[in-house]
Amino acid sequence: MIVAVDVHYKEAYAKTVLVLFEDWLDDTYTEILEVNTFEVADYEPGFFYKRELPCLLQALKKIDLKNISTIIVDGYVFTDNELKQGLGAYLYEALEQKIPVIGVAKTTFHANSETVVPVLRGESNKPLYVSAIGINKELAAEKVKAMHGEFRLPYLLKLMDQKTKEI
Template sequence: MIYAFDTYYFDDYANTICIAFEDWTSEIETETFSEKTTITSDYESGAFYKRELPCILSLLKQINLKENDIIIVDGYVTLDNDGKIGLGGYLYEALDKKYPIVGIAKNGFASPDFQRREVLRGESKTPLFVTSKGINVDEIKPKIEQMHGNFRIPTLFKKLDQLTRI
């Protein structure tokens, strides 16, 4: 199973959603998980994980992960060639490196990272940025390209983003 997470921040709470789907080409999710939590940390530039990681870890308590499951986060897993990690990297460590984590970011990051791949989807000239730990990023790149939807953002990721804002 593939589990994709995203969080949206309202004034007084965070809404975290996870959609589960069976295959990279799936058009619809098999299950949805949601949780509203108190915001535990203000936004801190360069330390986004401090705000979002607790939300994801809390929602993961509702999910029975299995050995071959993959987790996707909205953001980066690795940030540079010097080993700096993003939200996905911290999640990978928090889960004792047991589950592959894939980061899909919509915005570029300035530091060079040999683990980062750009993915162009549909007719978009603007890439998505893919990073990972626990699974080879070059194995993931074509899977992101093949995800359902004709636009830059795959169908399920667009739905995930919309669900967080409700």
């Protein structure tokens, strides 16, 4: 089972959405879970993970991680070429390095070209930026590229993004 996770911040809480699916080529999900976190850390520039990681960990407690082969996060595993940890790497460490984490970001950082693989999907000329830990980044990029959907963002990741923004 694969799980894609994302957090969206509301006025009084954070909403975390988990989209679970069986295979990279799936066009539908197995389950969608929504978890609200009411005690959310303030945003600290350069320390985004401090705000988002607790929300992700709280939501991941709702599923049996023994059944999860990969976690996809909206963001980066590493934020620069010197392997400065991003959200994905912190999540991997928090889960005791047991589950590979793939980061899928929509924008690039200027200093992380060696830690990401740009992935073009559909007719878009704007890549997604795939990074990974616990799995080869090139293999992770192939899996993201193969995901269902004809647009830049794979269908299930787009669905997750939409669900996080719903009230």
